[in-house]
Amino acid sequence: KAGVTQTPRYLIKTRGQQVTLSCSPISGHRSVSWYQQTPGQGLQFLFEYFSETQRNKGNFPGRFSGRQFSNSRSEMNVSTLELGDSALYLCASSPNENTEAFFGQGTRLTVV
Amino acid sequence: GEDVEQSLFLSVREGDSSVINCTYTDSSSTYLYWYKQEPGAGLQLLTYIFSNMDMKQDQRLTVLLNKKDKHLSLRIADTQTGDSAIYFCAETYSSASKIIFGSGTRLSIRP
Numbered sequence: 028k029a030g031v032t033q034t035p036r037y038l039i040k041t042r043g044q045q046v047t048l049s050c051s052p053i054s055g056h057r058s059v060s061w062y063q064q065t066p067g068q069g070l071q072f073l074f075e076y077f078s079e080t081q082r083n084k085g086n087f088p089g090r091f092s093g094r095q096f097s098n099s100r101s102e103m104n105v106s107t108l109e110l111g112d113s114a115l116y117l118c119a120s121s122p123n124e125n126t127e128a129f130f131g132q133g134t135r136l137t138v139v
Numbered sequence: 140g141e142d143v144e145q146s147l148f149l150s151v152r153e154g155d156s157s158v159i160n161c162t163y164t165d166s167s168s169t170y171l172y173w174y175k176q177e178p179g180a181g182l183q184l185l186t187y188i189f190s191n192m193d194m195k196q197d198q199r200l201t202v203l204l205n206k207k208d209k210h211l212s213l214r215i216a217d218t219q220t221g222d223s224a225i226y227f228c229a230e231t232y233s234s235a236s237k238i239i240f241g242s243g244t245r246l247s248i249r250p
Contacts, residue, residue, distance in 0.1 A: 070240040083236050117181055130182035
């Protein structure tokens with residue numbers, strides 16, 4: 028069974044631009060969560076989707092948004108990029124709500 | 140409140156056992172996890188334990204949970220150079236679907 032796939036693996040963007048990251052969960056998994064990892068703040072929860080509905084949201088500004096499609100694939104979007112948005116963005120997939128979570132390799136975003 | 144704490148560094152000799160400790164604050168935790176992260180990589184789920192269990196063993200890994208003290212530990216037997224990584228303790232609880240992570244413990248192996 029294929030693992031969680033995140034694309035792209037690396038991305039360089041300029042301040043003010045917007046970016047879309049993609050996550051394909053493990054086949055059959057319905058829950059997808061997103062996390063931001065930075066050296067200063069560690070791993071922080073962004074949001075979680077289950078059956079196309081956002082069920083939980085972390086403490087991030089509205090520039091961070093996401094969605095989930097009917098095939099459980101998810102995207103997250105960051106608009107008006109800031110230098111501080113440079114981070115490793117990790118996606119996690121779970122079979123159902125409140126079950127074990129498996130992570131992808133992440134997308135490393137650099138904002139210049 | 141939500142808080143997971145763990146020490147930042149641990150150095151062990153190759154072949155010895157490594158014990159990484161973690162404390163958490165939320166008594167309603169349902170799952171407690173250990174993740175491994177190697178340089179430039181994502182998070183690898185090593186093992187997890189339900190909050191109604193005391194111990195779980197999986198090959199070289201042993202997880203111990205002390206619910207009274209809200210203390211979780213990961214023991215790696217016969218530590219090898221390939222075990223060098225950052226280990227994250229994490230919890231999730233039934234009223235929410237997010238995972239709360241500790242700051243990670245960097246495990247280094249001495250020859």
